[in-house]
Amino acid sequence: MAALNYFEYMRDNIVDILNDLVVSGNLPQSQNFKQISVEPTRDKAHGDLATNAAMVLAKPSGLKPHDLAGQIVAGLLQLDCVLSAEVAGPGFINIILVDSFWHARLSEILDAGISYGETKLDEPKSVNVEYVSANPTGPMHVGHGRGAVIGDVLANLFSKIGYNVTKEYYINDAGNQVDVLARSLHIRYLEALGIDVGEIPDGLYPGEYLIDAGKELAKKDGSMWQGEKEANWLKPLRLFAIDAMMKLIREDLLSLGVVHDTFSSERNLVESGGVDEIMTILEDRKLIYEGVLSPPKGKRLDDWEKRPQTLFRATLFGDDVDRPIKKSDGSWTYFATDMAYHLDKFRRGFRVMINIWGADHGGYVKRMQAAVKAITKKDGELDVQLCQMVNLMDNGEPVKMSKRAGTFITLREVIDKVGKDVVRFIMLTRKNDAQLDFDLTKVLEQSRDNPVFYVQYSHARCCSVLRQAMEMFKVEEISIAALKNSNYKNLTDPGELALIKMMAAWPQTLKGAAQAHEPHRIAYYLHDLSASFHALWAKGSKENTSLRFLVEDNPPLTLARLAMVKSLAMVIASGLEVIGIEPVQEMR
RNA sequence: GGUCCCGUAGCUCAGUAGGAUAGAGCGAUUGAUUCCUAAUCAAUAGGUCAGGGGUUCGAAUCCCUUCGGGAUCACCA
Numbered sequence: 104m105a106a107l108n109y110f111e112y113m114r115d116n117i118v119d120i121l122n123d124l125v126v127s128g129n130l131p132q133s134q135n136f137k138q139i140s141v142e143p144t145r146d147k148a149h150g151d152l153a154t155n156a157a158m159v160l161a162k163p164s165g166l167k168p169h170d171l172a173g174q175i176v177a178g179l180l181q182l183d184c185v186l187s188a189e190v191a192g193p194g195f196i197n198i199i200l201v202d203s204f205w206h207a208r209l210s211e212i213l214d215a216g217i218s219y220g221e222t223k224l225d226e227p228k229s230v231n232v233e234y235v236s237a238n239p240t241g242p243m244h245v246g247h248g249r250g251a252v253i254g255d256v257l258a259n260l261f262s263k264i265g266y267n268v269t270k271e272y273y274i275n276d277a278g279n280q281v282d283v284l285a286r287s288l289h290i291r292y293l294e295a296l297g298i299d300v301g302e303i304p305d306g307l308y309p310g311e312y313l314i315d316a317g318k319e320l321a322k323k324d325g326s327m328w329q330g331e332k333e334a335n336w337l338k339p340l341r342l343f344a345i346d347a348m349m350k351l352i353r354e355d356l357l358s359l360g361v362v363h364d365t366f367s368s369e370r371n372l373v374e375s376g377g378v379d380e381i382m383t384i385l386e387d388r389k390l391i392y393e394g395v396l397s398p399p400k401g402k403r404l405d406d407w408e409k410r411p412q413t414l415f416r417a418t419l420f421g422d423d424v425d426r427p428i429k430k431s432d433g434s435w436t437y438f439a440t441d442m443a444y445h446l447d448k449f450r451r452g453f454r455v456m457i458n459i460w461g462a463d464h465g466g467y468v469k470r471m472q473a474a475v476k477a478i479t480k481k482d483g484e485l486d487v488q489l490c491q492m493v494n495l496m497d498n499g500e501p502v503k504m505s506k507r508a509g510t511f512i513t514l515r516e517v518i519d520k521v522g523k524d525v526v527r528f529i530m531l532t533r534k535n536d537a538q539l540d541f542d543l544t545k546v547l548e549q550s551r552d553n554p555v556f557y558v559q560y561s562h563a564r565c566c567s568v569l570r571q572a573m574e575m576f577k578v579e580e581i582s583i584a585a586l587k588n589s590n591y592k593n594l595t596d597p598g599e600l601a602l603i604k605m606m607a608a609w610p611q612t613l614k615g616a617a618q619a620h621e622p623h624r625i626a627y628y629l630h631d632l633s634a635s636f637h638a639l640w641a642k643g644s645k646e647n648t649s650l651r652f653l654v655e656d657n658p659p660l661t662l663a664r665l666a667m668v669k670s671l672a673m674v675i676a677s678g679l680e681v682i683g684i685e686p687v688q689e690m691r
Numbered sequence: 692g693g694u695c696c697c698g699u700a701g702c703u704c705a706g707u708a709g710g711a712u713a714g715a716g717c718g719a720u721u722g723a724u725u726c727c728u729a730a731u732c733a734a735u736a737g738g739u740c741a742g743g744g745g746u747u748c749g750a751a752u753c754c755c756u757u758c759g760g761g762a763u764c765a766c767c768a
Contacts, residue, residue: 145711155710158748168748192711193748238768278768369768396765400693412766423694430766437768465695466763489696491762533704536696538761540703549730552703552717560730571727608707615707627705631715641732644723653727668727690730 120178150197158194168194206591212670224265234459239348252530260617277369285341291317316347377443420473496542531626561633565672589662
């Protein structure tokens with residue numbers, strides 16, 4: 104049984120009412136209902152839900168908003184689930200649903216458990232989320248970690264709403280950087296053989312992470328590359344280095360709980376002729392030409408030279424200038440291989456592609472979207488989510504990092520210090536295009552301003568109540584099946600209903616976050632849900648023991664509240680599952 | 692100079708693709724612990740949504756413009 108999305112449910116009801124009005128001649132035919140929305144009221148005094156239906160349809164139908172609203176209200180009042188409906192303001196219809204409607208959600212949640220809110224699609228769509236794709240030239244840093252979490256959670260969101268999702272990593276193993284990597288490894292290799300290599304030359308990677316790789320290579324191959332020409336060792340060392348770095352990166356990802364379904368290699372794509380193929384296709388469509396770009400407008404003219412280049416007509420697809428696809432040495436630019444890569448994705452059946460990039464690649468978005476339009480003949484769509492920098496802090500002070508001074512803090516070090524769950528949650532506490540301060544001290548504090556703790560604590564409190572309940576009831580009396588049969592009519596406190604309503608909004612929250620590509624909404628939702636629970640908890644004070652969850656002289660009331668508490672634990676667990684975090688049972 | 696992102700309470704930020712009287716947390720002030728974990732909660736104070744114009748029933752949200760901050764700008768990925 105699929106859980107009810109009450110926004111969609113009420114919208115469907117309203118559309119039915121409108122269709123009836125059309126049939127009865129009270130509303131002109133062929134109205135466009137697309138603009139109609141059903142939303143939570145901002146001010147709860149206005150009711151549970153509001154719809155703009157009358158305002159949206161008033162003008163095209165030639166009716167006064169209030170007259171049309173009155174007719175819709177009449178229809179709404181016929182529904183069993185509607186307690187009240189009234190016209191307000193410029194033509195809003197405010198709706199209050201009966202308590203029993205909300206109580207019924209608890210049964211749904213208890214039935215569904217952690218899968219509450221999931222949707223199954225009859226014909227599942229496919230979506231490809233490509234994220235991390237860090238160059239295989241070293242361990243991951245904290246910024247990569249943010250992209251990893253955002254991509255991973257976004258992919259989880261799509262799974263939850265019924266899509267077939269592929270989590271993909273694109274290995275940039277074909278450009279200059281991996282040659283540099285190979286040369287850097289060569290130095291470390293010589294070092295491992297006991298040769299004094301001195302300082303690592305400028306332009307090579309000085310990172311210590313290559314020392315181990317150098318030792319391994321020396322162990323495997325002995326001294327066979329010593330004294331050889333670069334042309335002889337470059338390729339095998341490159342392969343060795345990339346393997347070593349990808350192993351490192353996969354370990355980093357695993358420690359963050361991120362596992363990709365597919366790793367695509369840029370080099371494979373080039374060597375298998377994928378780029379040649381896309382170029383032939385584009386040439387046939389006259390989208391490639393030899394030309395000279397005009398210099399960028401502005402002051403940066405110092406080293407500009409007029410140079411004929413092989414260009415892609417990106418301007419035909421919304422980009423600002425045409426883009427080069429070949430370097431002067433004849434090899435493909437990154438853009439060229441990226442076009443081939445996205446064609447490959449499209450051919451694998453992904454009409455919807457989402458890429459997570461660092462904000463420093465923002466200037467690249469337009470051209471890639473232009474390219475996708477061109478190669479898929481506008482059949483595919485690419486959305487790029489940019490994630491901004493993470494500022495690592497320690498107790499309010501920025502952490503100074505320098506690769507040269509060796510004070511660079513890797514993602515792995517942060518995970519080891521604060522734990523993967525904390526990292527995953529904190530990465531979602533800002534929308535992805537805003538900079539994020541990550542304070543290594545504060546995220547471990549057990550206080551209200553640590554959102555991870557705050558949410559986990561609410562789950563732990565649920566568990567605590569359920570543990571305590573064992574003293575009042577036998578185990579079978581508070582099984583899920585038994586709780587489902589409790590008398591929900593006992594749940595009448597505004598705080599209780601507010602909490603249940605928020606739980607009932609989970610399916611819509613999930614869907615909205617997925618469709619808007621905004622995983623951070625889940626973290627905010629969980630925080631709000633927890634706040635609602637903590638507030639209710641505090642109501643059961645010494646003066647008002649009747650609002651405690653466990654009321655010893657009233658077992659039926661207590662069982663209903665246990666059903667609510669159990670449901671809440673399930674919704675929180677469901678939300679944490681999307682984020683990729685284990686809920687905790689207790690915190691002591 | 693071009694392009695993109697951003698500008699919301701003293702601070703850090705939300706604002707559910709245009710909805711009603713703009714919301715949280717921190718900080719400040721004042722309260723609540725014989726109680727299921729007070730690691731929490733409640734209340735008060737705090738705003739020209741950077742400024743100006745426009746679009747419409749209605750704008751923090753969309754368009755134009757000015758100011759301010761950031762990213763990026765042909766053969767790096």
